[in-house]
Amino acid sequence: MGNSIYRFLCGLCAPSSSEHGLHGAHPAVAALGRDILSFQSTSQVPDELSRHVVSSKKAQANWYAISLLKLLVAWKKARPPPKTLEEAAAFVVQTLKNHQKADVEGLLSFYGLPHPNAAAGAPAAPPPPKPQGAKFELHTLPIDPKSVADGDTVNVYVDTADPRESGSVPREVQKAAAERAKARAAKNYQKADALQKIIVDAGYRPVPNARGEEVLAKKYRIRLRGIDAPESAMPYGKEAKEALLKLVQGKSLKVYVYDEDRYGRCVGDIYCDGVFVQEQMLKKGFAWHYTAYDQRPELAKWEKQAQTGRKGLWASSKPQKPWEWRKDKRNGTA
Template identity: 60%
Template sequence: MISCLVAFMGNVLRLLYGQCCKPAADSDAAGYHGVTPATVGVSALAQDLYSFEITSQVPQGLGTHVVSSKKAQANWYRKLSVAWRETKPPPITPEEASRLVILTLKGHQKADVEGLLTFYGLPLPHILVELTTVTPPSRPQGLKFELYTLPVDAKAVADGDTITAYVSTTDQRESAVVPKEVQVAAVQRSKARAQKNYDKADELHKKIIDLGYRVIQVQNQEVLARKYRIRLRGIDAPESKMDYGQRAKEELTNIVQGKCLRVLVFDEDRYSRFVADVYCNGIFVQESMLKKGLAWHYKAYDQRPELDKWEREARAKRVGLWASSNPQMPWEWRKNKREGR
């Protein structure tokens, strides 16, 4: 019974991928148990590897995508099962799962590896993105100031080029500029919570939030932090209601969720967002978004040749929004909205 249920779950996930998660589609629909369109293929593979450990059976339908025998397929799943369990943390994104498959099955026939990836809707080798691990320049021209954020919440990603992040007021730059009324409200809130007067504590926290700050739980400790709305410098991602808008948002969320960011601020736009280069665990976030075809190089405001190069690479591979023959540019979309078209 258990083995049948596990196999059924894997089949359901693949079916959901086929119905709502085609690469050219852009859907908000969630898959089995809330799995998102961006991760349903990864989840199906994980379920099938778990099922294989119990039943020693490969999933139905795989044979139509590959050229080798059932015996060879079982050998792949045996290897992949071990590799998956030994990978800490396990693959989460389609790119991570695809790399694990390619590395584990290195030396096997190309048709089999690509067939297996296609079966789960995972990226093929030729469209995987290679990112450069970089150290940001210490004082790039035009830099106004630098921020080190607290871990980013997934809900703080507005779209594919805008993030809300918080910086602790214990930071040397922040500590000197905390408004007096924020400091007083934070102390009063702590006292109210100690007295279990949670209504008053909530009222004081609302006041803190209205002043651009928030009390955040970090490793079971409360931290007073300042809010920053950050606009990724030099790129323009599809708006949420545009084709690929949700995919761009999901990709940016995958990159920054739960991570502390290094933010190099160069400007402030008319919406009071800080225009910045953002680095996450050594990855330049704008590079990732451009190479995955989920943003344009915003040439009207940024002339850096490397950003233009990364966009051209994505166009040549036809990845992300470049799979469409004529994707609409977000600045034109916004202009049409303003003009009521």
């Protein structure tokens, strides 16, 4: 029975298993499965669970054991068994419905499972449609100050627990992340650093989420669509970078990605707390409307407003266009 629930939670069931019919599970569900199996053999509660479960530390082992037993019993009766992240969360919520609400919500939060209201099958409002032409949407982790390269480029990280990412994390990255966590717990920092390099070279990185907990995330380089900010070595280059940093630092972003440029960056529109970032950069006078690649009239209007008000770079009588500056630099005439 223990192996059965473990295969369910960790997504390790063989494809030929007609009884379970599972072909993989979300990393958050896999983490729950590993901890459940570990508890069966060690009776140890995960170290950080106390930050999410309100029951006293002394009571947590009993609470976890009772929860495990109920999950095992419920799993035997489940027809069909849960497969998706939402189904797994609903399974936990329904099974533990008589437990203290804060404890159940804390357990879900600890493993990154959806909120119980959504998991319990409550109707949810459909997500707003992507803007026309957008290929996909990203929801980022909080932005670190070092992630802002200049006034029109920012590196963002997306939690691999996100449904868009969860099915595409390379197995070697998952393994390296798990081994790195163990190495850090054992204070073997040399090994942890070596594993960190494997993770980073693959385009991932352990970063803190909004609760300050370290999670595995995928890196995306975002080029702000429709604007061109002064380069770092140009007048107002430093100010443009600081303006963008002020808008996004410490905040989670919504990014609509439209294209990929020749440098491998995602070209997209960025929203922060409902604010359109490109609009603010143009209105503050820290970016040009990049008409060669984007003809949206609202961008031209916002640029004109800053120009009329002589804001930012428009305080200069003849500010140099960044694309012309780059061309001059390539030709050796900058």
